Amino acid sequence: MAYSSRLRTAIGDLKSCLKSQGLGLQDPAFAQHGSHEPLPDAPLVLVACSGGRDSMALAALTSTVCASLGLRAGTLIVDHGLQEGSAQVADQCAQHCRSLGLDPVQLLTVRVAQAGSGLEASARQARYQALVQAAKAKTADLVLLAHTKSDQAETVLMDLMHSSGLDSITGMPASFRLDGVSFARPFLRLTREETTGICSDLGLEWWDDPSNGDGADAGHPLPVDYPLRSRIRHDLLPYMEDFFGGDLTSHLAHSASLAAQDQEYLEQQAQELMVRLVGFEPLASVAQSPTTSPNSAKLTTAAPTSAGPQAASIQARGLAAQHPAMRRRVIAKTMLALGLPVLSRHVEAIDQLIANWHGQGPIHLPSGYSAARQKHVIHLCKYR
Template sequence: MAYSPRLRQAVGGVRRSLESAGIALQDERFSRHGEHRPDRDAPLVMVACSGGRDSMALAAAAHTVCASLGVRCGAVLIDHRLQEGSRRVSEEAAERCRAIGLDPVVVRGVTVVARGQGVEAAARQARYAALAEVAHTTSAAAVLLAHTRNDQAETILMGLLRSSGIDALAGMPARFERDGVTFLRPLLDMTREQTTGLCRDLGLSWWDDPTNAEHIDPSNELPSRYPLRTRIRHDLVPYLERFTGADIVGHLTSSPQAGLDKAYLDERADELVRRGIAITGARSGAVSDEGEAVSRGARAVIDVDVLGRAHQAIRLRAIAHALHDLGVQGSSAQVVDIDRLIADWHGQGPVSLPSGYSASRQKHVIRVCQDGGHADC
């Protein structure tokens, strides 16, 4: 197979991504030319595939890389059941993955329940839960996600519209852990134009989500009922490019500095959590589809003296991390209110939090627990 520049870039991205997760050459025989079937007990990498151009390009590149490493490569397709004919779309995409050579190929249907959140957020929670479940069932070493440089730029703009600071500028990490599963994003250095070209290079067909901009007349402004990401892709990014005469996607994603800064601050915050916050009865990231804490009765005890000696930037992150570990989706304002119990306490009452939780200070400790769940809450 002739390697086009786009395929070489995709293959390189996948190879580096797998190496970052410790997935490397399994045996020297796979470095030699020729067809080599992976061993039955070789690590399994699953590609999260929607059937769109980005994930089909990733599926092809991942199959090539995994074959050269002696690693098994499969695919998982999530049917959100939000559009008519969605199951047929998933099954057709599954057949395309099988034609590439991926095995196993799993199609999993989910039920999206939006309670107190938008449909997009509910679908994302259901999707990640299903991806993690399939990864555990298949004993996958990692799940690959097909987010591109365009997706990264859109995510940064969404973050800036909804919040601010380094976390918004950092965008999506290239690697993260969720529910005990390693997720990797190998294509963050490739654009959507490049993944489209790669599919054409390889003769791969794909499906476009009708809510995405590829199906929309660019002369018409999108109404507010369209998802925010679609409106950013269709309206905001083209407007900014016309206004500035610059490559907005490239500008927003050209430097890793914000991501590196965020990673460093998160490491320091996690160290502070270990030193000054005792969390019991919780599973990290345990949040239900409705945003409720999975582990009822989970609690945190914050040592005011330990956290009070830390810089506020690290302290705020440590509080946010502790709430996340409890499964409590606290807002930035609520995190600041808890911080005031540490740094500016003058007898104020408890801070109310979601899921029936509250944070209250008693002498030199702050207890974060569900009201009525413990005798001292």
């Protein structure tokens, strides 16, 4: 097997990812030649594997890298039951994973509800729920996802259409926690071409999801009923790369990682201001770092109590002295902590109560909430 530069990058990134999660070499013996079985209670790393090229490459490398560190490595394979023959695809993927030495290999069958958010979103939700449950049941230390730089570029383009501001270009975080389970994406520096190359380097077979449009004619756009991500991958990104004549995928992915750092810093600043200037009832802790969602590091709740706070009060004078970017971030985080959707027109109107106060009336918010200023305090609560 040729030890290609893409293999070196992938192995290096995988090792750094594991190390950043506290999963380094368990014992010097594992770094020496010869086969060493990891201890039965060694930390467990699980690869979420669809059987596609990216996750097959990740499964194979995780098996090797974990063995060299004394870690246990297994896989979780989710059958969404959305396509004919999906059980067979999942079964074949499980066989491949077992032949790579992964153990445990667990098949998870989920039911995807036809929710209003669309089939893709419902499938993703069901998948993450199943992955979290299985990881908890196995007391796994980490779940790895095989998203690549190509996926990251597509995500930025998708998010640009659905949200605005800095948060729309941060892409997917390299790691996040979901319901107490740690997830990481070690392949965010590799393109899909490179993961495909790694599969060839290692002689791995993979399965192409027909809804990805991988085999479709490059000269013809995919029909509009294909998933948006597939259409961006097949039509929009190649067109844009052609148009700009450069490596837009790398550019978008790099921008996402810079924007994510800026966003993290702004979040920390906003969090500190929350502690100083925002009070919740019943009391909510806002001192902890915010949780992140699987697909991005977007603003989420400011860690409310289990029941969630019902009312908030913002010290208007203290916040008025801040930069508008910080004011809006604090307002948005306060709304999220109350479980309210964040719409820019509401954030803007509350900001006017803070920075441009001239006796305005209350602002009506969703779920029966309102925001009103009394003296130097903005109260966000349900109408009485």
